[in-house]
Amino acid sequence: MSQSLPKNVHCSTHPCLQAKLSQLRGASTNARETKALVHEIALIIGCEALGAGLSATAGSTSKTPLGYDFTTTEILPSTISIVPILRSGLGMLDAVQTLLPNPVPVHHLGLFREPTTLEPVEYYNNLPHHRVATSTSTSNSGASDLAILLDPVIATGGTCAAAIQTLKEWGVKRVIVIAILGAVPGLERAAGEWPEGVEIWVAGVDKAINDRGMIQPGLGDVGDRLFLTIGK
Template identity: 70%
Template sequence: MPASELPSNVHVSQHPCVLAKLSQLRSQSTPPKDVKALIHEIALLVASEAFAKGLSSAPGPTDKTPLGFDFQSHQITPATISIVPILRSGLGMVEAVQTLLPAPVPVHHLGLFREPVSLLPVEYYNNLPNHASSTGGSAGPSELAIIVDPVIATGGTCAAAIATLREWGARRIIVLSLVGAAPGVRAAAGEWSEGVEIWLAGVDEELTDRGMLKPGLGDVGDRLFLTIGK
Protein backbone atom coordinates (compact mmCIF):
# COMPACT_ATOMS: atom_id res chain seq x y z
CA MET A 1 0.00 0.00 0.00
CA PRO A 2 1.40 3.47 -0.89
CA ALA A 3 2.48 5.45 2.17
CA SER A 4 0.35 8.36 0.94
CA GLU A 5 -2.80 6.32 1.66
CA LEU A 6 -1.90 5.87 5.32
CA PRO A 7 -2.03 8.49 8.11
CA SER A 8 1.11 10.57 8.56
CA ASN A 9 1.86 8.92 11.90
CA VAL A 10 2.13 5.47 10.27
CA HIS A 11 5.51 4.36 8.91
CA VAL A 12 6.05 1.21 6.83
CA SER A 13 9.62 -0.03 6.45
CA GLN A 14 11.14 -0.23 2.98
CA HIS A 15 14.35 -1.84 4.24
CA PRO A 16 15.22 -4.66 1.82
CA CYS A 17 16.25 -7.00 4.65
CA VAL A 18 12.93 -6.37 6.42
CA LEU A 19 10.99 -7.18 3.24
CA ALA A 20 12.95 -10.38 2.63
CA LYS A 21 12.67 -11.58 6.23
CA LEU A 22 8.95 -10.77 6.30
CA SER A 23 8.48 -12.99 3.24
CA GLN A 24 10.26 -15.82 5.06
CA LEU A 25 8.06 -15.31 8.12
CA ARG A 26 4.87 -15.48 6.05
CA SER A 27 5.72 -18.93 4.70
CA GLN A 28 3.91 -21.90 6.20
CA SER A 29 7.06 -23.98 5.70
CA THR A 30 9.14 -21.85 8.09
CA PRO A 31 9.95 -23.99 11.16
CA PRO A 32 9.10 -22.74 14.68
CA LYS A 33 12.72 -22.05 15.61
CA ASP A 34 13.08 -19.79 12.57
CA VAL A 35 9.73 -18.11 13.29
CA LYS A 36 11.02 -16.96 16.66
CA ALA A 37 14.32 -15.78 15.19
CA LEU A 38 12.64 -13.93 12.32
CA ILE A 39 10.23 -12.11 14.65
CA HIS A 40 13.20 -10.99 16.74
CA GLU A 41 15.24 -9.89 13.71
CA ILE A 42 12.40 -8.00 12.02
CA ALA A 43 11.47 -6.32 15.31
CA LEU A 44 15.11 -5.29 15.74
CA LEU A 45 15.22 -3.65 12.32
CA VAL A 46 11.84 -1.92 12.61
CA ALA A 47 12.61 -0.71 16.13
CA SER A 48 15.94 0.68 14.93
CA GLU A 49 14.12 2.77 12.31
CA ALA A 50 11.52 3.91 14.86
CA PHE A 51 14.06 4.89 17.49
CA ALA A 52 16.14 6.87 14.99
CA LYS A 53 13.12 9.17 14.68
CA GLY A 54 11.47 8.77 18.07
CA LEU A 55 14.40 9.05 20.49
CA SER A 56 16.96 11.81 21.03
CA SER A 57 20.46 12.01 22.44
CA ALA A 58 21.53 14.27 25.29
CA PRO A 59 25.02 14.93 26.70
CA GLY A 60 25.89 12.81 29.70
CA PRO A 61 28.76 12.94 32.19
CA THR A 62 32.39 13.02 31.08
CA ASP A 63 34.04 9.61 31.13
CA LYS A 64 37.45 8.11 30.30
CA THR A 65 38.49 5.58 27.67
CA PRO A 66 40.75 2.62 28.60
CA LEU A 67 43.71 4.78 27.50
CA GLY A 68 42.73 7.52 29.94
CA PHE A 69 41.36 10.04 27.45
CA ASP A 70 38.31 12.07 28.41
CA PHE A 71 35.20 11.84 26.24
CA GLN A 72 31.69 13.21 26.35
CA SER A 73 29.15 10.45 26.94
CA HIS A 74 25.63 10.51 25.53
CA GLN A 75 22.32 9.33 26.94
CA ILE A 76 19.01 8.78 25.22
CA THR A 77 15.93 10.82 25.97
CA PRO A 78 13.21 10.74 27.15
CA ALA A 79 14.46 9.72 30.55
CA THR A 80 11.65 7.28 31.33
CA ILE A 81 10.67 4.56 28.86
CA SER A 82 8.58 1.41 29.23
CA ILE A 83 8.07 -1.57 26.95
CA VAL A 84 4.47 -2.80 26.85
CA PRO A 85 3.99 -6.18 25.15
CA ILE A 86 0.45 -7.21 24.28
CA LEU A 87 0.07 -10.77 25.54
CA ARG A 88 0.90 -13.19 24.33
CA SER A 89 2.58 -12.74 20.96
CA GLY A 90 4.07 -9.36 21.91
CA LEU A 91 6.48 -11.24 24.14
CA GLY A 92 8.32 -12.35 21.00
CA MET A 93 9.38 -8.74 20.29
CA VAL A 94 10.48 -7.62 23.76
CA GLU A 95 14.07 -8.85 23.57
CA ALA A 96 14.69 -6.95 20.32
CA VAL A 97 13.67 -3.65 21.94
CA GLN A 98 15.71 -4.41 25.06
CA THR A 99 18.73 -5.14 22.86
CA LEU A 100 18.57 -1.70 21.26
CA LEU A 101 18.03 0.37 24.38
CA PRO A 102 21.32 1.11 26.18
CA ALA A 103 19.87 0.65 29.69
CA PRO A 104 17.23 -1.66 31.17
CA VAL A 105 13.68 -0.29 31.21
CA PRO A 106 10.50 -1.56 32.86
CA VAL A 107 8.35 -4.08 30.99
CA HIS A 108 4.62 -3.76 31.69
CA HIS A 109 2.23 -6.35 30.29
CA LEU A 110 -1.24 -5.87 28.85
CA GLY A 111 -3.52 -8.84 28.25
CA LEU A 112 -6.11 -8.18 25.53
CA PHE A 113 -8.05 -10.54 23.31
CA ARG A 114 -10.71 -10.13 20.63
CA GLU A 115 -14.14 -11.45 21.53
CA PRO A 116 -14.73 -14.01 18.75
CA VAL A 117 -18.21 -12.83 17.71
CA SER A 118 -17.94 -9.04 17.94
CA LEU A 119 -14.14 -8.95 17.40
CA LEU A 120 -14.04 -6.22 20.06
CA PRO A 121 -11.10 -6.08 22.52
CA VAL A 122 -11.47 -7.44 26.04
CA GLU A 123 -8.85 -6.64 28.69
CA TYR A 124 -8.02 -9.51 31.04
CA TYR A 125 -4.65 -8.40 32.47
CA ASN A 126 -3.12 -5.00 33.18
CA ASN A 127 0.28 -4.56 34.83
CA LEU A 128 0.76 -0.78 34.65
CA PRO A 129 1.78 0.36 38.13
CA ASN A 130 3.98 3.34 38.82
CA HIS A 131 7.29 1.70 38.02
CA ALA A 132 10.41 1.91 40.17
CA SER A 133 12.94 4.57 39.22
CA SER A 134 16.58 3.72 38.50
CA THR A 135 17.53 5.27 41.85
CA GLY A 136 14.94 3.30 43.78
CA GLY A 137 11.64 4.57 45.04
CA SER A 138 8.61 5.33 42.95
CA ALA A 139 8.34 7.06 39.59
CA GLY A 140 5.31 8.14 37.64
CA PRO A 141 4.12 6.82 34.28
CA SER A 142 6.71 6.64 31.53
CA GLU A 143 7.18 9.60 29.21
CA LEU A 144 7.41 7.11 26.34
CA ALA A 145 5.59 3.77 26.17
CA ILE A 146 6.61 1.32 23.45
CA ILE A 147 3.81 -1.09 22.52
CA VAL A 148 5.01 -4.30 20.89
CA ASP A 149 2.48 -6.52 19.11
CA PRO A 150 3.30 -8.46 15.94
CA VAL A 151 -0.06 -8.00 14.21
CA ILE A 152 -2.58 -5.15 13.98
CA ALA A 153 -5.77 -6.71 12.58
CA THR A 154 -9.02 -4.80 13.19
CA GLY A 155 -7.07 -2.22 15.18
CA GLY A 156 -9.35 -2.61 18.19
CA THR A 157 -6.75 -4.20 20.45
CA CYS A 158 -4.07 -1.68 19.52
CA ALA A 159 -6.46 1.23 19.97
CA ALA A 160 -7.53 -0.10 23.37
CA ALA A 161 -3.89 -0.41 24.45
CA ILE A 162 -3.19 3.15 23.30
CA ALA A 163 -6.22 4.43 25.23
CA THR A 164 -5.12 2.55 28.36
CA LEU A 165 -1.58 3.95 28.19
CA ARG A 166 -2.82 7.45 27.54
CA GLU A 167 -5.10 7.22 30.58
CA TRP A 168 -2.14 5.84 32.57
CA GLY A 169 -0.26 9.04 31.79
CA ALA A 170 2.20 8.18 29.00
CA ARG A 171 3.13 11.34 27.10
CA ARG A 172 4.03 9.57 23.85
CA ILE A 173 3.54 6.09 22.42
CA ILE A 174 5.48 4.18 19.77
CA VAL A 175 3.75 1.09 18.39
CA LEU A 176 6.02 -1.55 16.85
CA SER A 177 4.35 -4.23 14.75
CA LEU A 178 5.28 -6.66 12.01
CA VAL A 179 2.17 -6.53 9.84
CA GLY A 180 -1.07 -4.60 9.97
CA ALA A 181 -4.31 -4.61 8.01
CA ALA A 182 -4.78 -1.20 6.39
CA PRO A 183 -8.21 -0.44 7.97
CA GLY A 184 -7.01 -1.56 11.40
CA VAL A 185 -3.82 0.47 11.16
CA ARG A 186 -5.84 3.56 10.28
CA ALA A 187 -8.15 2.95 13.25
CA ALA A 188 -5.26 2.52 15.68
CA ALA A 189 -3.41 5.55 14.30
CA GLY A 190 -6.48 7.71 14.82
CA GLU A 191 -6.92 6.77 18.47
CA TRP A 192 -4.43 9.47 19.55
CA SER A 193 -2.96 10.86 16.36
CA GLU A 194 -0.87 13.58 17.99
CA GLY A 195 0.73 11.24 20.54
CA VAL A 196 1.25 7.97 18.66
CA GLU A 197 3.65 6.81 15.95
CA ILE A 198 3.10 3.36 14.40
CA TRP A 199 5.99 1.51 12.75
CA LEU A 200 5.44 -1.68 10.73
CA ALA A 201 7.34 -4.08 8.50
CA GLY A 202 4.37 -4.47 6.12
CA VAL A 203 0.71 -3.71 5.49
CA ASP A 204 -1.95 -6.08 4.11
CA GLU A 205 -5.17 -4.89 2.49
CA GLU A 206 -7.67 -7.52 3.62
CA LEU A 207 -9.10 -9.26 6.67
CA THR A 208 -10.93 -12.58 6.68
CA ASP A 209 -14.36 -12.86 8.30
CA ARG A 210 -12.57 -14.17 11.40
CA GLY A 211 -10.51 -10.99 11.63
CA MET A 212 -7.27 -12.56 10.36
CA LEU A 213 -4.96 -10.73 7.96
CA LYS A 214 -4.84 -11.87 4.35
CA PRO A 215 -2.22 -13.05 3.47
CA GLY A 216 -0.96 -12.27 6.98
CA LEU A 217 1.30 -14.36 9.20
CA GLY A 218 -1.18 -16.85 10.63
CA ASP A 219 -1.68 -16.89 14.39
CA VAL A 220 1.67 -15.56 15.61
CA GLY A 221 1.07 -16.68 19.20
CA ASP A 222 0.42 -20.24 18.08
CA ARG A 223 3.49 -20.21 15.84
CA LEU A 224 5.68 -18.84 18.63
CA PHE A 225 4.48 -21.08 21.43
CA LEU A 226 3.57 -24.22 19.45
CA THR A 227 -0.08 -24.18 20.46
CA ILE A 228 -3.33 -24.62 18.57
CA GLY A 229 -5.65 -21.63 18.69
CA LYS A 230 -9.20 -21.86 19.98
Protein backbone atom coordinates (compact mmCIF):
# COMPACT_ATOMS: atom_id res chain seq x y z
CA MET A 1 0.00 0.00 0.00
CA SER A 2 2.72 2.48 0.95
CA GLN A 3 4.27 2.49 -2.53
CA SER A 4 1.05 3.93 -4.01
CA LEU A 5 0.99 6.92 -1.64
CA PRO A 6 2.46 10.38 -2.27
CA LYS A 7 5.99 10.92 -1.01
CA ASN A 8 4.82 13.23 1.78
CA VAL A 9 2.48 10.58 3.24
CA HIS A 10 3.96 8.18 5.79
CA CYS A 11 2.10 5.07 6.99
CA SER A 12 3.39 3.48 10.17
CA THR A 13 4.33 -0.20 10.33
CA HIS A 14 4.57 -0.32 14.14
CA PRO A 15 3.11 -3.71 15.14
CA CYS A 16 1.55 -2.47 18.40
CA LEU A 17 -0.08 0.39 16.54
CA GLN A 18 -1.50 -1.96 13.90
CA ALA A 19 -2.96 -4.20 16.61
CA LYS A 20 -4.55 -1.22 18.37
CA LEU A 21 -5.99 0.03 15.08
CA SER A 22 -7.58 -3.37 14.58
CA GLN A 23 -9.16 -3.12 18.03
CA LEU A 24 -10.45 0.37 17.22
CA ARG A 25 -12.18 -0.86 14.06
CA GLY A 26 -14.42 -3.24 16.01
CA ALA A 27 -18.11 -2.34 16.26
CA SER A 28 -18.21 -3.70 19.82
CA THR A 29 -15.55 -1.27 21.07
CA ASN A 30 -17.34 1.09 23.46
CA ALA A 31 -16.81 4.84 23.93
CA ARG A 32 -14.40 4.45 26.86
CA GLU A 33 -12.28 1.95 24.89
CA THR A 34 -12.48 4.11 21.77
CA LYS A 35 -11.16 7.14 23.67
CA ALA A 36 -8.26 5.12 25.11
CA LEU A 37 -7.34 3.58 21.75
CA VAL A 38 -7.47 6.93 19.91
CA HIS A 39 -5.14 8.37 22.56
CA GLU A 40 -2.73 5.44 22.41
CA ILE A 41 -2.63 5.36 18.60
CA ALA A 42 -2.10 9.12 18.47
CA LEU A 43 0.76 8.75 20.95
CA ILE A 44 2.56 6.19 18.79
CA ILE A 45 2.04 7.86 15.41
CA GLY A 46 2.71 11.26 16.99
CA CYS A 47 6.03 10.01 18.31
CA GLU A 48 7.02 8.92 14.80
CA ALA A 49 5.80 12.15 13.20
CA LEU A 50 7.50 14.49 15.65
CA GLY A 51 10.66 12.40 15.67
CA ALA A 52 10.99 13.11 11.96
CA GLY A 53 9.57 16.63 11.94
CA LEU A 54 11.34 18.26 14.91
CA SER A 55 15.01 18.67 15.73
CA ALA A 56 16.95 19.08 18.98
CA THR A 57 19.36 21.90 19.78
CA ALA A 58 21.52 22.83 22.74
CA GLY A 59 19.91 25.22 25.19
CA SER A 60 21.04 26.94 28.36
CA THR A 61 23.14 25.50 31.16
CA SER A 62 21.44 24.08 34.24
CA LYS A 63 22.38 21.90 37.24
CA THR A 64 21.50 18.35 38.26
CA PRO A 65 20.30 17.58 41.81
CA LEU A 66 23.94 16.74 42.64
CA GLY A 67 25.12 20.15 41.50
CA TYR A 68 26.74 19.14 38.21
CA ASP A 69 26.35 21.42 35.21
CA PHE A 70 24.64 20.13 32.09
CA THR A 71 23.44 21.63 28.83
CA THR A 72 19.69 21.54 28.37
CA THR A 73 18.02 20.42 25.17
CA GLU A 74 15.43 22.45 23.30
CA ILE A 75 13.39 21.61 20.22
CA LEU A 76 13.08 23.39 16.91
CA PRO A 77 11.15 25.05 15.43
CA SER A 78 10.73 27.48 18.30
CA THR A 79 7.07 28.30 17.61
CA ILE A 80 4.65 25.39 17.37
CA SER A 81 0.88 25.19 17.60
CA ILE A 82 -1.50 22.25 17.74
CA VAL A 83 -4.64 22.50 15.61
CA PRO A 84 -7.29 19.84 16.26
CA ILE A 85 -10.19 19.67 13.83
CA LEU A 86 -13.42 19.66 15.82
CA ARG A 87 -14.78 17.36 17.13
CA SER A 88 -12.80 14.20 16.62
CA GLY A 89 -9.37 15.85 16.66
CA LEU A 90 -9.87 16.55 20.36
CA GLY A 91 -9.42 12.85 21.03
CA MET A 92 -5.79 13.10 19.86
CA LEU A 93 -4.91 16.34 21.63
CA ASP A 94 -3.72 14.96 24.99
CA ALA A 95 -1.34 12.54 23.28
CA VAL A 96 0.44 15.24 21.29
CA GLN A 97 0.57 17.58 24.28
CA THR A 98 2.18 14.74 26.25
CA LEU A 99 4.89 14.31 23.61
CA LEU A 100 5.93 17.96 23.44
CA PRO A 101 8.35 19.02 26.22
CA ASN A 102 6.66 22.39 26.78
CA PRO A 103 3.08 23.69 26.48
CA VAL A 104 2.20 25.19 23.10
CA PRO A 105 -0.88 27.08 21.89
CA VAL A 106 -3.91 25.05 20.81
CA HIS A 107 -6.02 26.57 18.06
CA HIS A 108 -9.27 24.91 17.03
CA LEU A 109 -10.75 24.61 13.56
CA GLY A 110 -14.38 23.61 13.14
CA LEU A 111 -15.15 21.93 9.81
CA PHE A 112 -17.96 19.63 8.76
CA ARG A 113 -18.65 17.78 5.54
CA GLU A 114 -21.79 18.88 3.71
CA PRO A 115 -23.83 15.68 3.26
CA THR A 116 -24.82 16.24 -0.38
CA THR A 117 -21.64 17.57 -1.94
CA LEU A 118 -19.25 16.00 0.62
CA GLU A 119 -17.32 19.29 0.52
CA PRO A 120 -15.99 20.92 3.73
CA VAL A 121 -17.73 23.84 5.42
CA GLU A 122 -15.87 25.91 8.02
CA TYR A 123 -17.97 26.97 11.00
CA TYR A 124 -15.30 27.89 13.57
CA ASN A 125 -11.77 29.31 13.40
CA ASN A 126 -9.83 30.68 16.37
CA LEU A 127 -6.42 31.11 14.74
CA PRO A 128 -5.06 34.40 16.16
CA HIS A 129 -4.92 37.32 13.72
CA HIS A 130 -6.13 35.00 10.97
CA ARG A 131 -6.62 36.60 7.60
CA VAL A 132 -6.11 35.55 4.00
CA ALA A 133 -2.75 36.65 2.61
CA THR A 134 -2.93 39.17 -0.23
CA SER A 135 -0.62 39.86 -3.14
CA THR A 136 0.94 42.75 -1.21
CA SER A 137 1.16 41.07 2.20
CA THR A 138 2.03 37.41 2.62
CA SER A 139 2.84 37.25 6.33
CA ASN A 140 0.36 37.05 9.18
CA SER A 141 1.34 38.08 12.70
CA GLY A 142 0.70 35.33 15.21
CA ALA A 143 1.35 32.43 12.86
CA SER A 144 3.45 29.55 14.18
CA ASP A 145 6.42 28.18 12.28
CA LEU A 146 4.90 24.71 12.56
CA ALA A 147 1.28 23.67 12.91
CA ILE A 148 0.49 20.12 14.04
CA LEU A 149 -2.90 19.34 12.50
CA LEU A 150 -4.95 16.60 14.19
CA ASP A 151 -7.47 14.93 11.87
CA PRO A 152 -8.20 11.33 12.91
CA VAL A 153 -9.87 10.16 9.69
CA ILE A 154 -8.94 11.38 6.20
CA ALA A 155 -11.67 9.97 3.94
CA THR A 156 -12.38 12.24 0.97
CA GLY A 157 -9.53 14.50 2.08
CA GLY A 158 -11.65 17.61 1.65
CA THR A 159 -11.68 18.64 5.30
CA CYS A 160 -7.96 18.03 5.76
CA ALA A 161 -7.13 19.90 2.53
CA ALA A 162 -9.29 22.85 3.59
CA ALA A 163 -7.57 22.97 6.99
CA ILE A 164 -4.14 22.87 5.34
CA GLN A 165 -5.10 25.75 3.06
CA THR A 166 -6.35 27.76 6.04
CA LEU A 167 -3.08 27.19 7.90
CA LYS A 168 -1.08 28.14 4.81
CA GLU A 169 -3.07 31.37 4.51
CA TRP A 170 -2.45 32.01 8.21
CA GLY A 171 1.26 32.02 7.45
CA VAL A 172 2.70 28.81 8.89
CA LYS A 173 5.92 27.53 7.32
CA ARG A 174 5.11 23.84 7.72
CA VAL A 175 2.22 21.55 8.61
CA ILE A 176 2.49 18.08 10.13
CA VAL A 177 -0.79 16.17 9.83
CA ILE A 178 -1.29 13.34 12.31
CA ALA A 179 -4.10 10.93 11.46
CA ILE A 180 -5.32 7.52 12.55
CA LEU A 181 -6.77 6.23 9.29
CA GLY A 182 -6.82 7.48 5.72
CA ALA A 183 -8.25 6.38 2.39
CA VAL A 184 -5.92 6.50 -0.60
CA PRO A 185 -7.98 9.10 -2.56
CA GLY A 186 -8.29 11.35 0.49
CA LEU A 187 -4.62 11.13 1.36
CA GLU A 188 -3.69 12.00 -2.21
CA ARG A 189 -5.99 15.04 -2.12
CA ALA A 190 -4.71 16.29 1.25
CA ALA A 191 -1.05 15.66 0.38
CA GLY A 192 -1.43 17.54 -2.88
CA GLU A 193 -2.87 20.68 -1.28
CA TRP A 194 0.62 21.97 -0.32
CA PRO A 195 3.17 19.27 -1.20
CA GLU A 196 6.25 21.27 -0.26
CA GLY A 197 4.89 22.33 3.13
CA VAL A 198 2.98 19.31 4.42
CA GLU A 199 3.92 15.90 5.82
CA ILE A 200 1.12 13.47 6.65
CA TRP A 201 1.60 10.69 9.18
CA VAL A 202 -1.09 8.03 9.40
CA ALA A 203 -1.47 4.81 11.39
CA GLY A 204 -3.33 2.90 8.68
CA VAL A 205 -4.53 3.16 5.09
CA ASP A 206 -7.63 1.71 3.42
CA LYS A 207 -8.13 1.73 -0.33
CA ALA A 208 -11.57 3.19 -0.93
CA ILE A 209 -14.51 5.28 0.25
CA ASN A 210 -18.22 4.59 -0.28
CA ASP A 211 -20.84 6.87 -1.83
CA ARG A 212 -21.38 8.59 1.54
CA GLY A 213 -17.72 9.50 1.78
CA MET A 214 -16.96 6.92 4.48
CA ILE A 215 -13.80 4.80 4.42
CA GLN A 216 -14.16 1.10 3.58
CA PRO A 217 -13.79 -0.88 5.80
CA GLY A 218 -12.84 2.10 7.98
CA LEU A 219 -13.71 2.56 11.62
CA GLY A 220 -16.91 4.60 11.49
CA ASP A 221 -17.37 8.20 12.60
CA VAL A 222 -14.71 8.76 15.28
CA GLY A 223 -16.41 11.88 16.65
CA ASP A 224 -19.72 10.07 17.09
CA ARG A 225 -17.97 7.12 18.73
CA LEU A 226 -15.99 9.34 21.10
CA PHE A 227 -18.92 11.50 22.17
CA LEU A 228 -21.74 8.92 22.01
CA THR A 229 -23.70 10.78 19.35
CA ILE A 230 -24.21 7.82 17.01
CA GLY A 231 -27.54 8.08 15.24
CA LYS A 232 -27.81 11.84 15.70
